[in-house]
Amino acid sequence: xxxxxxxxxxxxxxxxxxxxxxxxxxxxxxxxxxxxxxxxxxxxxxxxxxxxxxxxxxxxxxxxxxxxxxxxxxxxxxxxxxxxxxxxxxxxxxxxxxxxxxxxxxxxxxxxxxxxxxxxxxxxxxxxxxxxxxxxxxxxxxxxxxxxxxxxxxxxxxxxxxxxxxxxxxxxxxxxxxxxxxxxxxxxxxxxxxxxxxxxxxxxxxxxxxxxxxxxxxxxxxxxxxxxxxxxxxxxxxxxxxxxxxxxxxxxxxxxxxxxxxxxxxxxxxxxxxxxxxxxxxxxxxxxxxxxxxxxxxxxxxxxxxxxxxxxxxxxxxxxxxxxxxxxxxxxxxxxxxxxxxxxxxxxxxxxxxxxxxxxxxxxxxxxxxxxxxxxxxxxxxxxxxxxxxxxxxxxxxxxxxxxxxxxxxxxxxxxxxxxxxxxxxxxxxxxxxxxxxxxxxxxxxxxxxxxxxxxxxxxxxxxxxxxxxxxxxxxxxxxxxxxxxxxxxxxxxxxxxxxxxxxxxxxxxxxxxxxxxxxxxxxxxxxxxxxxxxxxxxxxxxxx
Numbered sequence: 001x002x003x004x005x006x007x008x009x010x011x012x013x014x015x016x017x018x019x020x021x022x023x024x025x026x027x028x029x030x031x032x033x034x035x036x037x038x039x040x041x042x043x044x045x046x047x048x049x050x051x052x053x054x055x056x057x058x059x060x061x062x063x064x065x066x067x068x069x070x071x072x073x074x075x076x077x078x079x080x081x082x083x084x085x086x087x088x089x090x091x092x093x094x095x096x097x098x099x100x101x102x103x104x105x106x107x108x109x110x111x112x113x114x115x116x117x118x119x120x121x122x123x124x125x126x127x128x129x130x131x132x133x134x135x136x137x138x139x140x141x142x143x144x145x146x147x148x149x150x151x152x153x154x155x156x157x158x159x160x161x162x163x164x165x166x167x168x169x170x171x172x173x174x175x176x177x178x179x180x181x182x183x184x185x186x187x188x189x190x191x192x193x194x195x196x197x198x199x200x201x202x203x204x205x206x207x208x209x210x211x212x213x214x215x216x217x218x219x220x221x222x223x224x225x226x227x228x229x230x231x232x233x234x235x236x237x238x239x240x241x242x243x244x245x246x247x248x249x250x251x252x253x254x255x256x257x258x259x260x261x262x263x264x265x266x267x268x269x270x271x272x273x274x275x276x277x278x279x280x281x282x283x284x285x286x287x288x289x290x291x292x293x294x295x296x297x298x299x300x301x302x303x304x305x306x307x308x309x310x311x312x313x314x315x316x317x318x319x320x321x322x323x324x325x326x327x328x329x330x331x332x333x334x335x336x337x338x339x340x341x342x343x344x345x346x347x348x349x350x351x352x353x354x355x356x357x358x359x360x361x362x363x364x365x366x367x368x369x370x371x372x373x374x375x376x377x378x379x380x381x382x383x384x385x386x387x388x389x390x391x392x393x394x395x396x397x398x399x400x401x402x403x404x405x406x407x408x409x410x411x412x413x414x415x416x417x418x419x420x421x422x423x424x425x426x427x428x429x430x431x432x433x434x435x436x437x438x439x440x441x442x443x444x445x446x447x448x449x450x451x452x453x454x455x456x457x458x459x460x461x462x463x464x465x466x467x468x469x470x471x472x473x474x475x476x477x478x479x480x481x482x483x484x485x486x487x488x489x490x491x492x493x494x495x496x497x498x499x500x501x502x503x504x505x506x507x508x509x510x511x512x513x514x515x516x517x518x519x520x521x522x523x524x525x526x527x528x529x530x531x532x533x534x535x536x537x538x539x540x541x542x543x544x545x
Contacts, residue, residue, distance in 0.1 A: 032189050035088070035139035044136055046084040046392075049371065050523075051476030051500040052453040053079040053396065054436065055354065056321070057366035074419040074435040077354065078399050078453035079368060080473050080498070082131050082383075085124065085393040087112055090141055093120035098387035099284065100149045103128075103380045107137075107185055109157055110393050113146035121147035121161060124393075125185050131383055131395060132521070132541075137185035145176070148284070151205045151212075156227075157182050160202035160214055175202035175216035179230055195230035197223045201282065204243045215241035215253060217282060222253055222267060236267040242279065243297075247289040252308075254279075254287045260294060262308065273311040277301045284375060286335040290357070295343070299332040303345050305362065317343065317362050319350050326350070330373060339379035342398075346374040352386050370394055399451040399471050401434060405495075408469070409449035421446075423464070442466045442489075457481045457501075460489040460509075467492040469514075475500035480524055485509040485532075493518050493538070500524070503544075505532035513538040520544075 035041060055075055087096045093114065100111040106129035112122040121142040127135045146161040157180045173196040181188035199220020206213045211233055212225040222244070223235040240256040250270075251263040259275030277298040279285050285297045293314060296304045302318040319331060326349035335346040343362055345353040351367040352374045372391025377384065384396040401409070409432035415421075419438040423429050427444035439456040440446075442464045451471040458474050460466045464486070472495070475481030480501035485491045487507050494514035502524035505511060509529065513520075513536030521541040528534070534545065 031143050031145070032192065033090075033141045033143060034187070034189055035141065041136040041139060044086045044088070044139075044392075045134055046086050047477055047523075048084070049476065049478055050081050050083055051479070051498075052436075052455050052473055053081050053476075054369045054455060055079065055366040056369065072419050072438075074415065074417060074421070074437055075366075076434060076436070077365065078434050078436045078451050078471075078473070079384075080397045080399060080453060081370070081476075082395040082397050083134055084391065084395070085110070085126060085134065085136065087390055087392040088122040088124070088139060088141065093122075093141065093143075095390065096120065096122055097389040098375065098392050099147070100376050101378050101385045101387050101393060102151050103378050103385060104152045107152070108134075108385055108393070109150045109152045110387065111147040111150040111159060111161075113148055113161065115389075119144050119146050119163065121145050123147055123150060123157065123159060123180075123187070125157075125182065125187065126393070127185055128383070128395065131397065134395060138182075138187045140180075140187050140189060146201070148202060149204045151207055152182065153207045155182055156180060157187065158205050158207065158212055160205045162201035173198050175199040175214070175220060177202060177205060177212060177214045177225060177230065179212075193230050195225050195232070197221050197232075197235065198237075199241070203241060203284075204286075206244050206246050208246065213244055213246075213251070215244050217241060217256075222251075222263075224267075234267060236263075240279075242284065243286040245287045245289050245294070247308075250308075252287055252289070252294060254285055254296065256280075256285065260287060260296060260306065260311075271308070271311060273306050275304065277304070280329075280332065283332070284334045286376070288336055288338060290338045290343075295336045295338070297333040297336050297345070300328075302333050302347075303336050303343070315362060317345065317353075317355055317364065319345075319347050320353055320364060320367055321350050334374070335376045337377045337379045337384075339384070339398075342379070344377045344379055344384060346377040346386065348375070349373045352377060352384075352388075368396070370396075399434065399453070399473070401450045401470055405450065405470050406432075412447070412449050415448075425461070425464075440466075448472070454481070458483045460485045460491055462487040462489060465490045465492070467494075468497070469494045471496045471498075473498040473500075475523075477523055482524070485511060493520065495519075497521070498523075502527055505529060505534070507531045509533070510535065512536050 096112040102109045108126040110124040125138040151158045159178045177195045179193040199216020200218045204215045221235045224233040243254040245252045256279035260273040262271035305314040330349035337344045341357045343355040354365045356363045372388030376387040386394045412432040415431035415433045421440045423442045423446045425443040430447035432449045434451040437454045440458040443461040445465045447467045449469045454474045482501040484504040490510045498521040505528045507529045509532040518538040522544040
């Protein structure tokens with residue numbers, strides 16, 4: 001197991017009682033370095049791959065349907081990649097990987113570690129109050145420590161990881177937890193408190209009303225610390241803890257040598273769920289409560305879903321694909337997350353898998369089109385945050401229609417056709433829903449009410465009419481596609497329009513914005529003929545008109 005030293009930090013206060021240590025550092029700059037270059041932070045937000053994301057569906061992956069995109073039914077989940085946050089890099093630490101993310105309020109707190117030999121880490125605070133325009137508000141580098149997990153609560157970021165106790169004259173343990181003050185989205189590195197415990201590496205951290213719970217791996221502990229000063233409260237030894245989850249008064253820990261143990265507040269075992277999966281050595285694996293069940297990331301086996309009361313296995317959700325050129329050891333379920341009826345599985349080199357929770361069973365949907373090895377996933381509201389190793393953090397929008405929009409669309413038939421939507425001259429069609437299209441071609445009249453993405457171009461032919469109400473996204477930044485409104489055609493927009501490409505308004509074309517709240521975000525240009533007309537009130541995000 002990799003180890004690292006924190007000895008360079010000056011010590012103001014040090015207390016030892018068995019395995020109870022608390023250290024306050026007054027000058028952490030030698031081991032914890034802030035990123036003060038604002039240009040570096042701004043350049044870390046990357047839009048190269050932003051735009052429409054496809055999903056490789058289960059039937060296609062298994063060979064049960066054609067892989068020809070032209071022949072497919074329009075898919076559910078019209079996802080878009082908002083942006084990527086590039087993994088931090090500095091001299092001597094060029095291989096940092098995104099490992100964990102915690103979502104609280106308007107901020108995402110991200111932990112980075114180093115997979116290879118040698119220790120270095122980093123932590124980010126990202127303002128996602130406007131998820132279409134994320135901003136890194138604070139970044140700090142750990143020059144000789146991995147950061148494996150992060151948790152924010154009430155003005156403090158709690159970070160856990162590993163360091164080399166062999167280079168310390170005072171500390172015997174390799175696992176640490178740090179309490180870092182946070183104010184207005186910024187780390188205060190001037191008064192960090194650290195606690196220590198046995199185990200080769202601290203793996204996860206959660207909070208209760210009065211304490212901080214930390215798990216450590218091989219020959220480690222579940223340990224409870226006081227929130228005020230990180231003094232030890234209680235601890236219990238375990239063989240190899242990877243993750244912790246809390247549901248009311250019940251604590252669940254994933255022990256890689258046994259399975260899941262359910263504990264009371266005094267760490268007494270109340271229920272055991274035996275699992276014989278191979279969780280790997282020193283690998284990230286998580287657990288999460290989902291109603292009455294517990295979802296367990298079980299490595300190469302995928303995700304196991306168990307009844308928390310009885311311990312009985314409900315089902316396995318397998319890994320859908322085994323990509324060519326990927327080490328089989330990296331085709332593993334590292335983490336799971338739930339968002340309403342959506343189950344997300346971070347499957348390492350096999351990508352980010354999306355499934356639907358149907359109550360009695362889980363219906364596999366497919367693999368989300370992302371770069372990088374997916375180490376961790378979290379989801380909140382209309383967004384997914386995926387930690388994808390060296391590819392950093394990826395922010396994905398689910399594009400779920402609002403309840404108000406769904407109500408206004410209720411009297412329109414739902415769309416269940418192919419992913420190439422063609423409306424012939426003389427046809428008048430209207431649909432509601434949330435679908436992924438390959439392309440749209442309108443010769444007659446079309447109304448789409450809901451959320452829609454189009455991988456390729458959208459064309460409104462001469463004298464055609466296309467009205468959209470809700471969300472409509474076309475193209476991708478690295479594969480730009482256009483919306484073309486041809487001679488005397490009309491394009492009516494009510495809602496949010498995003499074009500990763502150009503908006504082309506030919507002779508006599510009309511673009512009409514309905515209402516007063518429409519937003520248009522064009523990454524290309526607006527090409528407007530002199531006789532074309534733009535009507536209505538709208539927010540032009542990139543000032544392209």
